[in-house]
Amino acid sequence: MSDDMLLHFSSNSSNQSDHSLPTKIAKLEARLVGKASSATASQQPPLPQQQQQQQQQPPAWSSLSSASKFPSAEDLPDASSSSDSDDENGGEFLIQANTLKRQKVQKDDNLPVFEHVEAVAEGRQKIVEAMESKASSDGNRRKQGRGRGHSVSSRGRGSRANDQTRQPISSSILSPSNGQLENSYHKDSRPKEQFRTDDRISVEEEMTSLRAKVAALEEDLRKCRQEASDYQNLCRQLEKELKDIKDYDQQMKPKRTKMIADLLIAVSKAERQEARMKVRQDSLRLGNVGVIRAGTVISETWEDGQALKDLNAHLRQLLEAKEAVERQRKQLKKRQSDKGDATDAEPGAQEEDILIQDEIYKSRLASIKREEESILRERDRYELDKGRLIREMKRIRDEDGSRFNNFQILNNRYALLNLLGKGGFSEVYKAYDLVEHRYVACKLHGLNAQWSEEKKQSYIRHAIREYNIHKTLVHHHIVRLWDIFEIDQNTFCTVLEYCSGKDLDAVLKATPVLPEKEARIIIVQIFQGLVYLNKKAQKIIHYDLKPGNVLFDELGVAKVTDFGLSKIVEDDVGSQGMELTSQGAGTYWYLPPECFELSKTPLISSKVDVWSAGVLFYQMLFGRRPFGHDQTQERILREDTIIKARKVEFPSRPTVSNEAKDLIRRCLTYNQSERPDVLTIAQDPYLTYSKK
């Protein structure tokens, strides 16, 4: 590892000449194999074999990447042959210097040995003196450099400084171009020694620094390894902790689920108690269900509460007061006419008295009328409260009689809470999904045990069909269907999105007339749901749009539900629509005339839903249905009420915009072929909110 790092370091250290290195290498290699530039070659005498061998030795740069990273001082090439000057000439010079050195050696061979030694010693002495003073100033400079935070060993600056120091000397001694080389070499070989010393010092310094760096890096590496191992340990520890937590979580899951269920049950029990207490309190004020017996027949009857009795007593009092005032007024009028016949002394004064008295009676009558109106409004409110109380009483009674009222957890998942209501063949419970952690509505479909097996199977088929249609519907204005499962042989459950608001039926029972703005936004949402149903690959006719099938979530968003009667429009259906196979089903106030066609099997389309939506909108605006409002289902059928519903009439009050009336007229177009379908009517400007 440290070798690699050293390699990395040495290669970094020569970064300065990286860009010229390949060129240098190429040139050096060319020269080594005898392809030196002709100019240089022509100046060179042929090399003896020993020199050639020396030239074939690896060049200085190769030591940077060779296996031997720390050459010993003896191994180091001499200054002239190891020049690492950055420029190209330096590269050429490297070879030339070698060549020349060898020429000198050859020449020196001819001198007597002692002369040569003396000359060399003398020359050396001179150069050593010169170099000593230079080296000391260099050393100072280096120290200063170090003091400034520069790395001496760095091949970047440190080596460049060395090169700069070295180059003038070596080139002045060695350069063949100045013609002094031979002389200086002969005269004095001391500079060469000095160079060696100087280089050795520099290289040693560099090596010391490198060793220090290597040591520091190795220390860093050791620390990193230590840290890595610490992290690995920590990781293992955290993994173990995570596993423990997961195991614990798994262990605790049933306990936690039970705890949530217990809390929900406790809240629901409190809600049940509260609901019953409220019913008892309201009963005192609003009335109660009594039992009357007629022979063996026991039937229930409504007994009005104190509030209505008080209101009625108040009304009676007002009536009596009104009658009394009117009597007095009659007498006054009689006196007035009697006085008119008599000849009195002050007729003007008496006449004024009578007029004032009459004004007093009139004012009293007006105030009695106002009070009467207020009491009548209170009586209407009473009727609404009474209706709500009766529904709540029924709900409580259904809840008490339900076999699912003891907070079961169905399918290991749905904690049943309180009963929301009961339909024809189903009970709907508010429930909590212990897996998804959200409230849901569980619709429990009970098959009547008395039914034949065939009827049961037909009911189940019907429910599965409804489920298959409903489960594919994902839209903001359609109640989601989440799940279906069997509870026992005679019961199964569908799980629906829970809508905590009232349904539209309850809303209209509490406030039969809605302001047009509110009614409009509700019908717009219903149409958005219908448009979705008609843009699917397989269009769907809801067929049972009525106030009870429009629910509101906690934010007041309207959602269409109950796809029990819905029809999938087959691809091959003609423009007139598909055959209605379930004639007689549905709620007659909301169905169009074609559904009552008896002479032939009716063809139906999304226009059925357009009609129903028109009836709904009318009812929200005017507080009553447009056709057969006061009639029972049976009477509507018997009297052909809807078949005769050719034209819609609007009451004079409340005031409703012409745009709203036009939309209703379009929806309630008698002739099916002229009535717009869902996608067409949805383009009506009244149903869009975008600014034009």
Ligand SMILES: Nc1ncnc2c1ncn2[C@@H]1O[C@H](COP(=O)(O)OP(=O)(O)OP(=O)(O)O)[C@@H](O)[C@H]1O
């Ligand atoms: N998803 C739901 N969220 C909240 N309440 C619901 C949900 N579905 C139904 N309910 C309520 O449960 C009650 C019974 O619903 P259900 O659909 O069974 O009754 P219905 O429509 O009156 O009967 P039927 O289906 O026989 O026509 C209603 O008061 C309804 O508002």
